[in-house]
Structures are given as structure tokens and as C-alpha cells.
Amino acid sequence: MKKIRSFGIFFIKWRYVIALFVLLCSVSLNLNGSSIANWNSFGVRETVSGTTSETKTVDDYQGIQKLKLWIPSLSRNDDTVIGSPRPIRSDEWLVQTPFYLSQVKTGNHFINKSYQDSGQNMMLAYNVSSWHISTIGKPFNWGFLFLGASRGLSWYWSFKIIALMLLSYEFAMILTSKRKLLSVVSSLWITFTPTVQWWFMQHLGDVVFFSLLIMVSIYHYFNSEKKVFKIMMAINLIIALIGFPLIIYPAFQVPFAYVIMAFTAIQIFKALRNKKVKLFDVIVIALTLFVSLMIDVLTIYQSWDAISATLHTVYPGKRISVGGEYTWKNLSDFLFNIFLPFKTPQVSNQVELSSSFNFLLYILLILPFVIKRKDIKKNIFGIILVIYSLMLMFYSIVGIPTILAKLTLFSYVPFSRSWQSMSVIAVFASVWFISFIWDRLDRIKLTKILPSLLFVTILYLYRGLTDDIYKNYLGRFTTISFIVIMLVAFICILYRKNRIFYSIMLVIVTIGGLTVNPVTHGIGVIENKLLSHEVESIVEKNPNAIWMSDSTNLYHFVQMFGAKSIDGVRFYPDKQLMTKIDKQNQYEEVWNRYAHLKYSLTNENTSMTTPVPDNVNINLNVNELKDLKIKYVLTTRDLNKEFGSSFTEIYHDNDNNRIFEYLK
Known part of the structure; x- marks a missing residue:
């Protein structure tokens, strides 16, 4: 133990030097946490060497086989070294x-x-x-x-x-x-x-x-x-x-x-x-x-x-939030965290379901029994963190009047974002509470806190064992085990079993948090693709040419190589562009939003739809290409066959990605 303690003291003392060394090593080795390998699943797999790049995620494995992804490997040909690329992290x-x-x-x-x-x-x-x-x-x-x-x-x-x-x-x-x-x-x-x-x-x-x-x-x-x-x-x-x-x-x-x-x-x-x-x-x-x-x-x-x-868009626009859309059932959402990196849920998604490992409910019920008036002054910020976490919880579950939401600026805070903010702040509060308990000279009497411990634990067990979402996603054994582990961790806090508490928390943090993002080597999964090289070559020869994608998921692809494009992801609408496409201003409610712009060429009149709030699908009449000054079209369709000799195919790969030059 003395050697471990000495190493810990050395590590803490020289933490900034060690951090700088790790940073330099990481950048030198070209490591990042991006899920960029998911572009393989978007139809860009053929590499310049003629091989096919494949990406495996947790959804491609069953049971214990999923753990293979967390064994470091340089043999994966999508540049992922360890972990699973996250399709849900498309943002x-x-x-x-x-x-x-x-x-x-x-x-x-x-x-x-x-x-x-x-x-x-x-x-x-x-x-x-x-x-x-x-x-x-x-x-x-x-x-x-x-x-x-x-x-x-x-x-x-x-x-x-x-x-x-x-x-x-x-x-x-x-x-x-x-x-x-x-x-x-x-x-x-x-x-x-x-x-x-x-x-x-x-x-x-x-x-x-x-x-x-x-x-x-x-x-x-x-x-x-x-x-x-x-x-x-x-x-x-x-x-x-x-x-x-x-x-x-x-x-x-x-x-x-x-x-x-x-x-x-x-x-x-x-x-x-x-x-x-x-x-x-x-x-x-x-x-x-x-x-x-x-x-x-x-x-x-x-x-x-x-x-x-942005403020004048239809989506997201200037939303007025008042909270109140969660229920008390969400108090046990922390149970999801331990499985989210390894199993895609059928309801909602990992990002929205994620929260934190914290002891807020236990703290709220036990704090009145352990804090004294003389402690308040010294611990005022910690107490504020606990009370504020409770207020955020109240906002998410109960809600507040519109006038109060506007006065406090919480009108800008949807209930789900308040909840996730609370999750992080509750971690701050938990850290403070642990130190507060460990600073106490007197031991906590079990008879004072036992009802509170039992109440919170029974609440978690009731939710975990009666709700079909938890039963189907976690299973009863996992649910009970995790609740018991969190209870044991909190008891270790109350009775100063430091080493056991540290061990439990490090395991939980590693499983539920450290495994979320992959470790990826470079951006070769993008740079080394045949399509990427072709786009880059065309852009070098004709940098001012305007591109568009047609009927493909690659609407935000060519921009990575400097191509000028009318599609992609727009944080606010390009009214100058939309005026050209929507000449009669029929579809302002559709395009006036944060949007992933996706085009499909057609012989019919131009029309627009929004299947989900952040997607705009534009069925563009092919004759509009001339007015929009489009030079190149990236597609998976044979435009010659569908629209005639106005298009010349200049690229076609094994992923069926095609580039056509528009000649009119």
C-alpha cells in the first residue's frame, strides 16, 4: 500500500506534466474519440487500395461477444482501435x-x-x-x-x-x-x-x-x-x-x-x-x-x-418551455446508464436516456438528519447544489408557470435538458456530500437513516421490477444487482469505507462512462476512400463548381473536401438559396428550420416535405439545376437513364456511388 500511496502522491504532484505528456502522445499517435467510422454504414466503403472498409458496432454482436469491441486491436480496418462507433451520435x-x-x-x-x-x-x-x-x-x-x-x-x-x-x-x-x-x-x-x-x-x-x-x-x-x-x-x-x-x-x-x-x-x-x-x-x-x-x-x-x-425558424425557433413533462418514474433513469454503451434501447435512444450515477435521492432524505446549523455556513455551496438539483428535478417533473419560466430564462430549457443538467449537478452535490460526511467526527446512527435508505431503495426496486422498459432492457437480475451495488456504495460513504467505495465507483464509471466513445486512429476512414479522392481531385480542378447530392445519404460529404454544395446540414435557412428553389414561397414552413437538406431529382414539379423536424426532403425538378448553377451531382442513380443526355457519368465505384457532370 505504501508504494501505491507514493505513486499516487507522485501522480498528483506532477499531474500537469503528466497531462501534457499524455496530450502530446495522443496527438502524436493521432487518436481521437470520433464515431467517424459510421460513414462506412452510409455507403462509403471502397478504399483507394481496392479493399472494403467495414465497421462493427455493438448491434452487430450478441451477448458476451460485444466485449470483443473493447479489446484493443489494430486489425480493424475502419481505424477504430477500441470501443464501438456510435451511430446515434450523428450530430x-x-x-x-x-x-x-x-x-x-x-x-x-x-x-x-x-x-x-x-x-x-x-x-x-x-x-x-x-x-x-x-x-x-x-x-x-x-x-x-x-x-x-x-x-x-x-x-x-x-x-x-x-x-x-x-x-x-x-x-x-x-x-x-x-x-x-x-x-x-x-x-x-x-x-x-x-x-x-x-x-x-x-x-x-x-x-x-x-x-x-x-x-x-x-x-x-x-x-x-x-x-x-x-x-x-x-x-x-x-x-x-x-x-x-x-x-x-x-x-x-x-x-x-x-x-x-x-x-x-x-x-x-x-x-x-x-x-x-x-x-x-x-x-x-x-x-x-x-x-x-x-x-x-x-x-x-x-x-x-x-x-x-435561427430565432425565427419554425424549428427549433424560440421555444417556450415550462417543464413538467417527466414523471417521478424518471427518478430511476440512472439504471439505464450501465447498459447504454452495450445495448441499444428500443425506446428513445442512448443520448436522451443517459443521465449520471449519483446519490441525490439518498442525500435529499438523509441530509436533514446529519447536517447541523453550525455546518451551514461552511457548506453553503454544497447545500445550494443539493437544493438546486431538487429544483431542477421539480422543474422537469412538475413544471412552473410561464411567467416564472420567462423571468428565470428557463423558458429556453426543455424538461429533458433540465434533467440532464440536474444529472451532472447532482454528481457535484454527491461529491460534496461524501466529503461532508467524512469530515464529521461522530458516527451516523443507523436508526435515524434506515427508513430513508429503505424508502429510496424500495422505490428503485419497485420501478425496476414493475416497469416493462427496465425488465426488457436490463433484466431483473441486473436491475436488482445494480440497485444493491449503489446502496452498498452509499452505505460505504456513510460509514467511511473509503476503499470499497472507491473500488465500486471506479468500476461503475469505467463500465457506464469510459466505454461510451471509441478510440479511433486518425480520419483515414474518410480520407482513404476512393470517392473522397475523386471528389478532392475534381474540386482541385474546378474549385468554384457547385455540387448537390441526389437520393443518397451523402448530403454532407463533399463539403469535407472543399466542394461548394447546396445541400448539407444548415443551422439556419439560406433564404437566398430557398428563394431560388421555392419561387412561390409555398414551403417556408418546411425549409425555415435547422435542417439536414436532402435532394431527389424528379421530372415533376419541385416540392418539399419534412418527415421529421430536422430533415427537409426536396424533390427538385431537374430543369432547376441550370438556375442553381449545379455542375456536379453525387448520386446512386443512373441519371442518364432517368433524365437523358444532360448528364455525363464521370465516376462510379463498387458502392454504387456515382458522380455526374451536368452539361446544360
Whole structure:
């Protein structure tokens, strides 16, 4: 044990050096967590070497065979080293990652002109990389500016995970009054919370990252006497105060903003009370706020047309949420987490079902029996986390009046996003509670807490054993086992069985969180395809030609290679383009939305449908191609046979992907 303890002390002491070394190794080895291998399942399998690239996911195996995917292997020909690519994460591999690759290929401009006619503001497009001053607040994007597409993607994933672990450790040290081992476990617990990992490359991952960066920087700023260190924390704050507002996803920003404000208010009050605020601090804080605010205002001003267009869309538009659409049954949703990486559910999907492993219900019922009035002042932030988690739960299950929702800005927060925010904040609350219990000098009497323990456990068991969703998805044995394990873990907290608790949590975090995203080597699954090389070659010869896809899933493919295209994923409508297609303005309710634009050529009149809220299917009359100045069409159909000699086939591969040149 002494050797393990010595290693732990060494690891913690040199954590930043070790983190830098791991980051450099990861980027050098070109590793990322993208599910980009799913492009194989979208009909792009033929490689330049003539082989066929295949992708296996958890849905391709049964039972124990699924674990094969988590045995590291270099023999898988889709560049996945370990884990399962996630088809459900299409927001990542089908949307966000192609945006990044397109940006690198076209010069990382703030407005990407590849998305015809008007281009697309890339600040709204998941905040991808661009040569813009706002990129100061997006450190995980810096690699795309200097390292190219493949290693830029590696920098994104590696930096974000490593930095989030470091921030989680520092935040846990604040919550736990510097309990180092508990903070190490908590850093993994927070970073690999299932809902964070399922949303990692999108909004929630960013919101958690910047929230922790703000709170950790503020804490260390006010608790340091060294001016150089204070300036370093101020720089961190500038990055965070640019990054957090420009996520532009209030559904997660609003819930976490309240946590940040509460923490900041407490730290400022303590600093003022202890007379730690000097003239130097006033100047530094003022400059920090001024610089970050000016960059935020400039970016929003330059993006206002796009933001306004988004707010006036049919979907998502300016939604008014009041909560109240979940039920008390969702209190046991944490049971799903342990199976989500290994089994696709039949109801909803992994992303929406994901939450966290936390002890909030136990804490809510037991806290009144263990906290004393004298404890409140010292533990005010932890208590706020518990109460606020309860409020978020109330909002999701019961709801609030519309006027209150608007006043609190929760009108921007759908019930499901409130619930997932609560799941993460409940982890923060759990970490605080553990330290609070372990700081107590007196032992907790079992007779006081036994009814609460039994009530929560019976509630979980009742839900798990009577609801068909749990019975069919988890099975009774797994359900009972997991509930008992969580109960044992909580009892270990109450009676200071540290080692058992750490072991249980590390196993749970590893199974339910660490297995969510795969480890992938590079982006060869895209770059080394025959179709990719052909598109890239055509773009080099004719960079200003306009493309479109026809009757294919590859509507967001050619943009990755710098091609200008009228399809793809649009965060807000291109009215200039839509005016050309929808000349009579018949279909504004259809195209005025966040949309995956998909075209099918036809001899009939142009029409549009929206089968699901974020998809727009356009049946485009073939004669419209001339007005739209289309030069190349990517399709799986024989356009010569269907539309005559106006098309010349210039490419055809074994996946039946074809490229036609339009001659009129």
C-alpha cells in the first residue's frame, strides 16, 4: 500500500506534466474519440487500395461477444482501435466533424462559403474552428488551425478530455476541502458521467468544461496572493467567459449559469469579508470582464443575422418551455446508464436516456438528519447544489408557470435538458456530500437513516421490477444487482469505507462512462476512400463548381473536401438559396428550420416535405439545376437513364456511388 500511496502522491504532484505528456502522445499517435467510422454504414466503403472498409458496432454482436469491441486491436480496418462507433451520435460524426474538416479544407473562415448560396456562420455551427478572435475561447479548436484536419481532431478530443479531468480534479478539491484521493476519483466520475460523454462533442460537454473553468479560476484567483498566478487565472477566465456565452445553447447554459453565479457570489463575498480585494484585483477583474465582453459582443454582432434567422425558424425557433413533462418514474433513469454503451434501447435512444450515477435521492432524505446549523455556513455551496438539483428535478417533473419560466430564462430549457443538467449537478452535490460526511467526527446512527435508505431503495426496486422498459432492457437480475451495488456504495460513504467505495465507483464509471466513445486512429476512414479522392481531385480542378447530392445519404460529404454544395446540414435557412428553389414561397414552413437538406431529382414539379423536424426532403425538378448553377451531382442513380443526355457519368465505384457532370 505504501508504494501505491507514493505513486499516487507522485501522480498528483506532477499531474500537469503528466497531462501534457499524455496530450502530446495522443496527438502524436493521432487518436481521437470520433464515431467517424459510421460513414462506412452510409455507403462509403471502397478504399483507394481496392479493399472494403467495414465497421462493427455493438448491434452487430450478441451477448458476451460485444466485449470483443473493447479489446484493443489494430486489425480493424475502419481505424477504430477500441470501443464501438456510435451511430446515434450523428450530430458528431455526420454533422460536427464534417464541419471541422470542411473548415480546415477551406481555410477556417468565419463564414464557410462552401454552403451555397449565402455560406454558413460557423460560430453557430457547433462553434467549429475559424480564424476569428472568438477562437481564443475555444482551446480545443486550436489544433485545427495549426495541425491540420486529422491531428486537429486528435487535439480536440485529447485536450478536451484531459483538460476536463484536470478541471474536475481541481473543482473536486474545492468541494471536498482538498481530499486528494476522493478528488482523483471524482475527476473521473465527473468527466465520464454518462450524459457528459454521450453529449461530449456537443453542447453539454462544452458547458460543463467552461463552467468548471470559470469556477476553478475564480476560486484560485481569490485564494492566491501571487500576482503572476492571479493573471494566469484571469487569462483562464477570459477564455471561459468567451467560450461559455458563445456556445449559444441556452437549454444547458441557463441551468449551469445559476451554479456559476452562486459560486461566484460566495467567492466574492468571502474575498470582500476577508479584505482580499485590492486595487490590483479591481483593475485585473475589470480588464478581464472588458476583454471577454468585447469579444463576445463583437462575435454576436457579426453573427446577428444568423442568430436572428435561427430565432425565427419554425424549428427549433424560440421555444417556450415550462417543464413538467417527466414523471417521478424518471427518478430511476440512472439504471439505464450501465447498459447504454452495450445495448441499444428500443425506446428513445442512448443520448436522451443517459443521465449520471449519483446519490441525490439518498442525500435529499438523509441530509436533514446529519447536517447541523453550525455546518451551514461552511457548506453553503454544497447545500445550494443539493437544493438546486431538487429544483431542477421539480422543474422537469412538475413544471412552473410561464411567467416564472420567462423571468428565470428557463423558458429556453426543455424538461429533458433540465434533467440532464440536474444529472451532472447532482454528481457535484454527491461529491460534496461524501466529503461532508467524512469530515464529521461522530458516527451516523443507523436508526435515524434506515427508513430513508429503505424508502429510496424500495422505490428503485419497485420501478425496476414493475416497469416493462427496465425488465426488457436490463433484466431483473441486473436491475436488482445494480440497485444493491449503489446502496452498498452509499452505505460505504456513510460509514467511511473509503476503499470499497472507491473500488465500486471506479468500476461503475469505467463500465457506464469510459466505454461510451471509441478510440479511433486518425480520419483515414474518410480520407482513404476512393470517392473522397475523386471528389478532392475534381474540386482541385474546378474549385468554384457547385455540387448537390441526389437520393443518397451523402448530403454532407463533399463539403469535407472543399466542394461548394447546396445541400448539407444548415443551422439556419439560406433564404437566398430557398428563394431560388421555392419561387412561390409555398414551403417556408418546411425549409425555415435547422435542417439536414436532402435532394431527389424528379421530372415533376419541385416540392418539399419534412418527415421529421430536422430533415427537409426536396424533390427538385431537374430543369432547376441550370438556375442553381449545379455542375456536379453525387448520386446512386443512373441519371442518364432517368433524365437523358444532360448528364455525363464521370465516376462510379463498387458502392454504387456515382458522380455526374451536368452539361446544360
